[in-house]
Amino acid sequence: xxxxxxxxxxxxxRINDLREIKIGALRKPxxxxxxxxxxLEKTGGKPGKELMKYILEKIEWRIPFYFQLLVKEMSDLIIxxxxxxxxxxxxxxxAKVVENGNIYFEHFKSRLSKPFENEPLGFVLEFLTVLKSxxxxxxSDIINMAEKYNIRKQTDDILEILKYDGYIVEENKRFRFYSxxxxxxxx
Numbered sequence: 173x174x175x176x177x178x179x180x181x182x183x184x185x186r187i188n189d190l191r192e193i194k195i196g197a198l199r200k201p202x203x204x205x206x207x208x209x210x211x212l213e214k215t216g217g218k219p220g221k222e223l224m225k226y227i228l229e230k231i232e233w234r235i236p237f238y239f240q241l242l243v244k245e246m247s248d249l250i251i252x253x254x255x256x257x258x259x260x261x262x263x264x265x266x267a268k269v270v271e272n273g274n275i276y277f278e279h280f281k282s283r284l285s286k287p288f289e290n291e292p293l294g295f296v297l298e299f300l301t302v303l304k305s306x307x308x309x310x311x312s313d314i315i316n317m318a319e320k321y322n323i324r325k326q327t328d329d330i331l332e333i334l335k336y337d338g339y340i341v342e343e344n345k346r347f348r349f350y351s352x353x354x355x356x357x358x359x
Contacts, residue, residue: 197234204228207239214247219257226259230266233341233351241269241276241353266353273357280339280354287333295321296330300339300349304358308346 198206207227208218219227231238245265249255255264269276288296295318302317303309318327331347334340341350349355 198236198239200228203234203239206236207243210240210243211247214243215250217250217257223257223259223262227262230262230352233338235338238351238353242266245269245272269353270356273353277354277357281359283337288330291321291323292326292330295323295327296334300334300358303340303347303349304355308343308348311345311347314347 197203204224207224212218227242228234231242242262242265245268246261249261249265249268250257255261284296285293299309299314299317314331315324315327318324318330323330331340331342335342338350339354340347349358
């Protein structure tokens with residue numbers, strides 16, 4: 173994130189006149205409308221209430237990017253493969269997003285080399301790979317991992333960057349991937 177980079181440069185006084193605006197996940201009525209509009213535009217139809225609920229649960233991190241990925245794959249299955257509007261179709265679309273992840277997510281991995289290099293980059297790649305195999309990682313486990321790379325003092329800044337850039341989320345000193353799609357794809 174911008175603030176983390178500026179903080180690292182010791183130049184926070186240069187941006188103190190900017191107002192930080194955090195944009196979170198879509199609200200329920202907005203996300204339903206967004207998905208409905210996307211599906212209507214692409215397929216000419218909309219899911220029922222129960223299927224919509226399933227779609228929203230499947231996405232978890234409710235930002236437009238992930239909805240667009242799932243809707244694109246759902247649309248292809250509905251239009252070209254003539255799949256019906258079912259939970260199985262949503263699951264198949266989710267699997268397709270992960271399968272086609274290199275198209276969608278390779279930039280997530282490649283952009284890590286910009287703020288990190290050498291030991292910090294090695295730590296980040298190991299951390300995210302280990303996190304993929306678990307539901308969550310405790311802060312103390314992350315610190316132990318950072319010790320192997322001799323970057324203990326940088327750990328909080330690294331985690332902050334990963335949080336603000338959409339890789340991970342923290343809940344009660346436990347960390348997990350923000351998106352189940354990104355988690356399943358991560359290599």
